[in-house]
Amino acid sequence: MASLNTLRTKFGIVLSIIIALALLAFILSLKTEMGFSGNDPRVGVIDGEKINYSEYYDQYEKIKSQNNMQESDEQQSAMLANAAWQALIAKHVLTPGFDRMGLRVTEPERLAMVSQNVNSLFDVDTVMHITNKVSEITGAHYGESNARDVSLRIITDHIRSASFMICDEQRGPRLRPAPPAAPRGASRQAPRRESPVPL
Numbered sequence: 001m002a003s004l005n006t007l008r009t010k011f012g013i014v015l016s017i018i019i020a021l022a023l024l025a026f027i028l029s030l031k032t033e034m035g036f037s038g039n040d041p042r043v044g045v046i047d048g049e050k051i052n053y054s055e056y057y058d059q060y061e062k063i064k065s066q067n068n069m070q071e072s073d074e075q076q077s078a079m080l081a082n083a084a085w086q087a088l089i090a091k092h093v094l095t096p097g098f099d100r101m102g103l104r105v106t107e108p109e110r111l112a113m114v115s116q117n118v119n120s121l122f123d124v125d126t127v128m129h130i131t132n133k134v135s136e137i138t139g140a141h142y143g144e145s146n147a148r149d150v151s152l153r154i155i156t157d158h159i160r161s162a163s164f165m166i167c168d169e170q171r172g173p174r175l176r177p178a179p180p181a182a183p184r185g186a187s188r189q190a191p192r193r194e195s196p197v198p199l
Contacts, residue, residue: 044085046092059091060084067115086114122153131156 040052063083071077090110098105112124134155140148
């Protein structure tokens with residue numbers, strides 16, 4: 001009987017040591033897998049790149065301060081978190097893609113698209129002011145048909161480009177007439193108006 005108790009005690013100690021070593025090995029493997037090897041844990045992966053907590057938190061705070069938002073309730077926190085992820089996706093996926101295509105979308109433009117929850121730069125409020133004025137002048141309404149929207153976007157983009165080139169002192173003499181796509185598209189889609197002056 002005494003030998004059986006001794007075996008149980010020794011086996012219990014050995015079993016406890018084995019369990020403790022297995023738990024330690026599991027925690028250490030989890031630590032490197034989750035990115036806890038440093039003090040900056042990984043919170044996600046975007047396009048194969050690991051996103052650390054510090055990068056996510058910096059983006060979260062940046063959006064929070066730019067929009068003067070507070071984490072007053074769960075919905076506000078969720079909106080901030082979603083905007084932070086969208087900005088990180090833009091930074092890690094959209095920006096390199098735009099660069100490869102030779103396009104340049106500025107940080108304020110990307111943030112405007114994310115914060116206003118629109119899919120296109122043409123739907124951002126600052127650009128919509130131009131589109132609305134073009135719609136008012138031509139009589140064509142944005143959102144009625146895809147062909148008309150494309151024409152209005154072309155005209156809006158030409159107006160934006162011309163205004164940037166006029167304001168850019170470094171380019172000065174490079175200002176050239178717009179390609180004929182804008183006027184041709186506009187005349188094809190805009191409704192006809194009667195001339196106020198008899199011809």
